[in-house]
Ligand SMILES: [Fe+2]
C-alpha cells in the first residue's frame with residue numbers, strides 16, 4: 001500500500017503533458033486509493049449487514065467526506081479544462097470536440113451527485129464499488145479520449161498560428177478544421 005504522502009503515478013499513456021492537468025489527474029488516483037481504504041470488502045459485499053455499528057458509522061462518514069472532496073475537486077478540475085478550451089481557442093477551432101468533452105464532464109458530475117444523493121449507510125460497500133468504477137472509467141476513458149486530445153489540440157494550435165492544417169487535425173483523430181481563428 002502507498003504511504004499517505006506519496007502520489008501515485010499515472011500510466012504514461014494518460015499523461016497529457018500539461019503539468020496542471022496531470023497533477024489534478026493524479027489526485028483522482030488518490031481518490032481511488034481513499035475509496036479502497038474505506039472498505040476491504042467493497043468489491044464483493046452487497047450490503048453492510050455483517051459489519052458492526054461502529055464500523056458502519058465510520059465507513060459512512062469517510063465516504064461522505066470523500067464524496068464532498070470529490071465534488072469540490074471535479075468542479076475545479078472541469079473548470080481548469082473548460083477554461084483552457086476557451087483561453088487557448090480550442091472551442092473556436094473545433095466546437096464539437098469541446099462540446100462532447102463538456103458533455104462528458106456533465107455526465108461524470110451528474111453520476112457522482114446521484115451516488116451522493118442515494119447514500120444509504122447499509123449500502124456503503126455498494127456505493128464505494130459504484131464510485132470506484134466511475135472513477136476508474138474517468139481515468140481510463142475520459143482522460144484518454146478527451147483530455148489528452150484537448151492538450152494535443154492546444155499544442156497544435158500554438159504551433160500553427162496561421163491556422164491548423166486539415167491533415168494535422170486528421171492525424172490527431174479530431175474533426176477536420178479549416179483554420180484557426182485569426
Ligand atoms: Fe481531466
Ligand SMILES: [Fe+2]
Pocket residue numbers: 081101105142146147
Ligand atoms: Fe476532461
